[in-house]
Amino acid sequence: MRKPDKHFSCYSCGTVTKCSPGAAPCEALQGWLTVSSWEGPGVVEHYHFCSFSCLESWADTRVPRVPEVFLDSFKEDKSK
Numbered sequence: 001m002r003k004p005d006k007h008f009s010c011y012s013c014g015t016v017t018k019c020s021p022g023a024a025p026c027e028a029l030q031g032w033l034t035v036s037s038w039e040g041p042g043v044v045e046h047y048h049f050c051s052f053s054c055l056e057s058w059a060d061t062r063v064p065r066v067p068e069v070f071l072d073s074f075k076e077d078k079s080k
Contacts, residue, residue: 008032011047012054 005018008029019028033049035058049055 008048010050010054012049012058015050015054017050 006025006028007016007018007019008025009016010032016030017028019025026031029048031050033055033056035047035049037045037047039045049058050060
């Protein structure tokens with residue numbers, strides 16, 4: 001019985017690549033980026049990205065942003 005291909009998808013854009021049975025995942029994911037994240041005791045999640053742009057957009061969603069109104073309060077008033 002033939003093992004089915006394993007599929008990997010980019011966590012950000014959904015691009016799919018497949019890994020043939022018996023092939024190492026590193027062959028299918030060549031050029032991709034993988035992030036491992038400890039989600040809890042003994043729980044590791046792996047996120048695959050097809051490009052740095054996709055990794056960046058994913059990371060941007062996980063980093064808290066400083067509200068623009070707060071940053072605006074530090075601007076100098078040039079009307080004086």
